[in-house]
Amino acid sequence: MTIDPQQLTRLQSHGIHWQHEDLGLVRRGGAGPTDHKALDFHGQTAMIPVFNRPASGAHFSAKLDSSSQQVEVFEGGQLIAKTSVPMQPQFYNLCTAEGIPYSQIATLHSKDVLATTVLQECVRYRNRSTSCQFCAIEESLKLGKTIAHKRPEQLAEVAAAAVALDGVSQMIMTTGTPKTLDRGAAVLVESIKAVKARVNIPIQAQCEPPSEDIWLERLKDAGADALGMHLEAVSERVRNAIMPGKASVPLNRYMSAFAKAVSLFGAGNVSTYILAGLGDTEDEIITMSLNLIDMGVYPFVVPFVPVAGTPLADHPRPDPAMLDRIFCVLGPALANSNMQSEALKAGCAKCGACSSLKSYETALPNRQLEVVNA
Numbered sequence: 001m002t003i004d005p006q007q008l009t010r011l012q013s014h015g016i017h018w019q020h021e022d023l024g025l026v027r028r029g030g031a032g033p034t035d036h037k038a039l040d041f042h043g044q045t046a047m048i049p050v051f052n053r054p055a056s057g058a059h060f061s062a063k064l065d066s067s068s069q070q071v072e073v074f075e076g077g078q079l080i081a082k083t084s085v086p087m088q089p090q091f092y093n094l095c096t097a098e099g100i101p102y103s104q105i106a107t108l109h110s111k112d113v114l115a116t117t118v119l120q121e122c123v124r125y126r127n128r129s130t131s132c133q134f135c136a137i138e139e140s141l142k143l144g145k146t147i148a149h150k151r152p153e154q155l156a157e158v159a160a161a162a163v164a165l166d167g168v169s170q171m172i173m174t175t176g177t178p179k180t181l182d183r184g185a186a187v188l189v190e191s192i193k194a195v196k197a198r199v200n201i202p203i204q205a206q207c208e209p210p211s212e213d214i215w216l217e218r219l220k221d222a223g224a225d226a227l228g229m230h231l232e233a234v235s236e237r238v239r240n241a242i243m244p245g246k247a248s249v250p251l252n253r254y255m256s257a258f259a260k261a262v263s264l265f266g267a268g269n270v271s272t273y274i275l276a277g278l279g280d281t282e283d284e285i286i287t288m289s290l291n292l293i294d295m296g297v298y299p300f301v302v303p304f305v306p307v308a309g310t311p312l313a314d315h316p317r318p319d320p321a322m323l324d325r326i327f328c329v330l331g332p333a334l335a336n337s338n339m340q341s342e343a344l345k346a347g348c349a350k351c352g353a354c355s356s357l358k359s360y361e362t363a364l365p366n367r368q369l370e371v372v373n374a
Helices: 005-014 152-166 185-198 214-222 236-242 251-265 282-295 320-336 356-360
Strands: 016-018 036-041 044-049 060-065 070-075 078-083 107-109 113-117 170-174 203-206 226-228 270-276 297-303
Touching: 005 044, 005 060, 005 070, 005 297, 005 320, 005 356, 036 078, 044 356, 113 152, 152 185, 170 185, 185 203, 185 214, 214 251, 226 251, 251 270, 251 282, 251 297, 270 282, 270 320, 282 297, 282 320, 297 320, 297 356, 320 356
Parallel strands: 016 060, 113 170, 170 203, 203 226, 226 270, 270 297
Antiparallel strands: 036 044, 060 070, 070 078, 107 113
């Protein structure tokens, strides 16, 4: 039984009506990717929305096949796939000496990616005139699921355990934006140094472009293997409407920071998140993405997933047909530029779980992905 890239795109755009909340790895609330369930397809793990409101009425549904302990996925009433579900990692069972659960310091994404938000607060978040309307970064903090500032030694301790116990293969460090002009790069530098001193794991750092390029050099010198600076929206129209505070960092600063970062980290190991469905047109996303590819930046285009508790909780889901057309252009362009996700050192694009773009990285975008059979 196979599932093709177009089906996967529809799954990630619409979500799945899920009937087994407690089965396997769950990601609910807080910073993204959130309200998702990881499903293992052969050779690739995909994060599928299951806990937000749109998913509850999705055309797709899933239920446990009790005889095989796999999940059956249905489109309408037709069985289209059987997949396995990554289980909770062993490091979640541990706590620090002061009693903080490891899962409040870093979480497992996909099946082998360790992720952490070093600063769980953002200078833009609490004022709706400046906050990104899709963001829920502080919600998990309010619910007691995490801590506000993960100290370097805590991150190193958890990373070492995740590698030893669960075979984690890469780490992603993102951060809320502080008031300082380094825009979070400083806390990432000290965190990366601590983890690299303890365990040899590829790390992607993620922050807004700092005001000075010297911080990009410091991230590289600290041991970062890759860098993500996320646009989210590509047009000034949508940036100003959806993320007014973040839009104060102009697009030309992103472009100059991208150019500097590519010179430090290499083509492909600099990436940006683009949320398709916020209001940018198909042509705007394609044009920006192709320009970024020409610069050596991987445009990780992801379907926007509405998150409960945000101003965009009831925002329409993206059109999967639009996403398919975008991916059919970008996938071959990435392949022709030798920037396929598998060749990258670390980061969201290498993981690829939040978007089906990875499965289009070929001159034959209609090729099929195998799934785990019963």
